[in-house]
Amino acid sequence: MYAGRYARLPGRWADRSFTVLTGEETEIDARTEGRTDGRVARGDETRRRILRRAVDIASVEGLEGLSIGRLAKELEISKSGVFTRFGSKEELQLAAVQAAAVIYRRHVIEPALAVPPGLRRVWQLCDSWLDYSRQRVFPGGCFFFAASAEFDAQVGPVRDALAAAGRDWKRFVERTVEDARQLGELAEDTDAGQLAFELNAFLDAANATSIMHDDPVAYDRARTAIRIRLEAIVTGPLTPE
Amino acid sequence: MYAGRYARLPGRWADRSFTVLTGEETEIDARTEGRTDGRVARGDETRRRILRRAVDIASVEGLEGLSIGRLAKELEISKSGVFTRFGSKEELQLAAVQAAAVIYRRHVIEPALAVPPGLRRVWQLCDSWLDYSRQRVFPGGCFFFAASAEFDAQVGPVRDALAAAGRDWKRFVERTVEDARQLGELAEDTDAGQLAFELNAFLDAANATSIMHDDPVAYDRARTAIRIRLEAIVTGPLTPE
DNA sequence: TTTATGTACGAACGATCGTGCATATACTTT
DNA sequence: AAAGTATATGCACGATCGTTCGTACATAAA
Numbered sequence A, B: 001m002y003a004g005r006y007a008r009l010p011g012r013w014a015d016r017s018f019t020v021l022t023g024e025e026t027e028i029d030a031r032t033e034g035r036t037d038g039r040v041a042r043g044d045e046t047r048r049r050i051l052r053r054a055v056d057i058a059s060v061e062g063l064e065g066l067s068i069g070r071l072a073k074e075l076e077i078s079k080s081g082v083f084t085r086f087g088s089k090e091e092l093q094l095a096a097v098q099a100a101a102v103i104y105r106r107h108v109i110e111p112a113l114a115v116p117p118g119l120r121r122v123w124q125l126c127d128s129w130l131d132y133s134r135q136r137v138f139p140g141g142c143f144f145f146a147a148s149a150e151f152d153a154q155v156g157p158v159r160d161a162l163a164a165a166g167r168d169w170k171r172f173v174e175r176t177v178e179d180a181r182q183l184g185e186l187a188e189d190t191d192a193g194q195l196a197f198e199l200n201a202f203l204d205a206a207n208a209t210s211i212m213h214d215d216p217v218a219y220d221r222a223r224t225a226i227r228i229r230l231e232a233i234v235t236g237p238l239t240p241e
Numbered sequence C: 001t002t003t004a005t006g007t008a009c010g011a012a013c014g015a016t017c018g019t020g021c022a023t024a025t026a027c028t029t030t
Numbered sequence D: 001a002a003a004g005t006a007t008a009t010g011c012a013c014g015a016t017c018g019t020t021c022g023t024a025c026a027t028a029a030a
Helices: A038-061 A068-075 A079-086 A089-113 A119-134 A143-151 A157-182 A192-213 A217-231 B038-061 B068-075 B079-084 B089-113 B119-134 B143-151 B157-182 B192-213 B217-231
Strands: none
Touching: A038 A068, A038 A079, A038 A089, A038 A143, A068 A079, A079 A089, A089 A119, A089 A143, A089 A157, A119 A157, A119 A192, A119 A217, A143 A157, A143 A192, A143 B143, A143 B192, A157 A192, A157 B192, A192 A217, A192 B143, A192 B157, A192 B192, A192 B217, A217 B192, B038 B068, B038 B089, B038 B143, B068 B079, B089 B119, B089 B143, B089 B157, B119 B157, B119 B192, B119 B217, B143 B157, B143 B192, B157 B192, B192 B217
């Protein structure tokens, strides 16, 4: 129940193509539902604590810089306590990616889906993303930007998971743009894939610049870039009211 | 003597504001000049070998993932042999950044400076960058993209060096654009900082997408984006001949 | 030839890494 | 109350990390 009445175009977001970023289950507390075992409830609670800290650390120092011993020390849990919860470091990293996806969904996807499809949703999506980066939902900026840059040239399940999340996100932006086009709010010959590429480029660039140079102006730059690009292809006013 | 006759606008690139990316000395073989000591020549040679391998590894696995022991094993040098050459891991990382800057200069900056200032140089700069990324001059794509994303949220000399390089690059793109504007090839009200931000966003996005998804189309996307953006503000034809 | 200097090596240091296992504790089921 | 199950701990492992130090060797300066 995460999206409000404007959540989806009929039969559109219902399919399972968006598995990572738009999946329904929250993954973290999936095990406790319908059960009353205080042990697994407690276990899931520590798992949540671990993952929340893990994604924060990873956004700053990377998923590989994330060490189990340090995680344990910071959370005042035994090292093996952290380890046993995930079975391997790689599993911990994969769980961190999933946990980050839940947070990403909440801060970026859902606010966009709460607005009707079309140009306004395109704007809302960009705005939500920039807020998500600016407010440092993750202390190191966008988790997926950092993690993807870290793993993009490597091989293995972590890279695969991040690549899948990246594909999901790309498709989501593309469809958001394509909806606006089909609704007649963008020029008919708009290339959704091309526009989505450009919008995403602006978002990532703002994130990277802001963090590296502590420069809040970067977000204005991104907004300006988006406005310039959209102004050239909108069929009506850029902002409805 | 790296730029050709069109290298600089009078008194423009002569100042020392571009220390990292546009500096003249090559840093790696600076020590040997004017000397004939076969010992330090040999030392500089191994230093070169180490750094060339180091930047390649770092572009894939990060500057922190770069380990001295592994570097030694791959190069069949003793671990202490590698270590003594730099004194600490951090110094090795800093040297790797400088070495990468030399390569970056050769593949991106110099080809742009070899073309007269103006719109053509703007295009050349983007083209050189995209080639530099596409050809995998570093196996993991742009070294500075990877390293900056790794260190942008941390503190210390390595981050500072990367931030300085980023500033240099940003200013270089801005001035390249500003030159085109002052030469009357771009609309007079062109915001060079804004345009540079957008161009750079496209380049980085192409690099990231290409590596993560093995998608060569990303480079076409970037070129299209640049063309669209420039077409709207050029005063003459986009490509001279 | 002797003395000085710079490179590269081998061995070892303490610390930390991810991981395995036996055990203690808390809770549920019978 | 007893048996079963899941969480969390303590301890130890082998490997690797960055770093230190004494030494062997090659070249330069005396």
